[in-house]
């Protein structure tokens with residue numbers, strides 16, 4: 001499905017969001033999805049509206065190029081009509097399909113990666129072992145720069161007690177556990193004994209084995225069995241995408257004030273933006289992304305790191 005965006009420079013983005021929703025709501029399904037945000041759903045596609053300082057961001061998506069042009073025209077015409085007191089420029093980007101969206105241009109991404117602290121010897125060895133032992137599945141492992149980010153976040157947050165959902169061969173567990181203090185605790189959840197068996201010797205060699213409580217079984221069951229009160233400072237979700245909403249619901253109440261929740265793959269390779277992708281995973285990720293952005297218990301920022309990383313801090 002083709003997508004296109006426009007950044008319209010204006011001092012009144014909120015006002016235009018309200019006007020577009022109220023006016024086009026007579027012809028299409030239009031709703032506010034949060035302060036200064038909304039979505040208009042036409043028969044042939046959607047347009048998301050987002051007010052940010054000094055600009056109105058429009059994201060249009062439609063079934064085909066003709067329909068996309070139609071949506072762009074409707075939105076542009078109405079905006080120009082509402083903007084009697086200022087001269088707006090509405091320049092739409094070239095259409096791109098969701099799964100072809102680069103979160104960062106490749107050259108910039110290479111530069112960013114080349115300027116991060118590299119992974120240490122043990123993590124590099126674990127990544128190599130994972131490739132040899134698991135083949136294509138090794139692509140599930142977080143990359144070195146994301147591992148460095150996790151370590152930094154754990155250290156910055158001063159976390160002592162952490163949860164991880166999605167261990168695989170233990171790379172991210174090793175990053176998190178190494179950054180915890182000596183008496184720290186990481187509850188690590190996964191369903192696979194085979195993959196997590198690769199992790200254990202590496203945890204031992206890093207002397208963090210005694211901090212990691214590996215629970216084999218569906219993570220939702222493990223989380224639901226925990227006491228309901230806030231007792232964790234840090235959580236990382238990187239497992240089956242369809243259960244992200246459930247993981248988020250179980251984890252947030254268990255975070256202490258100031259506790260940090262980190263979610264991986266929130267961009268799903270760009271497919272979250274593209275209504276053509278309606279699989280269970282796509283719908284679940286959109287639900288959790290929308291819920292996080294509205295959640296009054298949290299301060300949230302979505303980062304263009306790898307496949308999208310969201311940080312959510314409990315207020």
Ligand SMILES: C[S@@+](CC[C@H](N)C(=O)[O-])C[C@H]1O[C@@H](n2cnc3c(N)ncnc32)[C@H](O)[C@@H]1O
Pocket residue numbers: 140141142165166167168169170171172173189190191192195217218219220238239240243
């Ligand atoms: C993307 S991998 C995790 C990668 C890991 N964070 C790393 O850095 O190597 C996803 C993991 O989630 C696990 N998983 C899938 N469904 C699960 C479930 N319902 N409960 C717990 N773990 C699950 C898989 O076994 C797999 O190891």
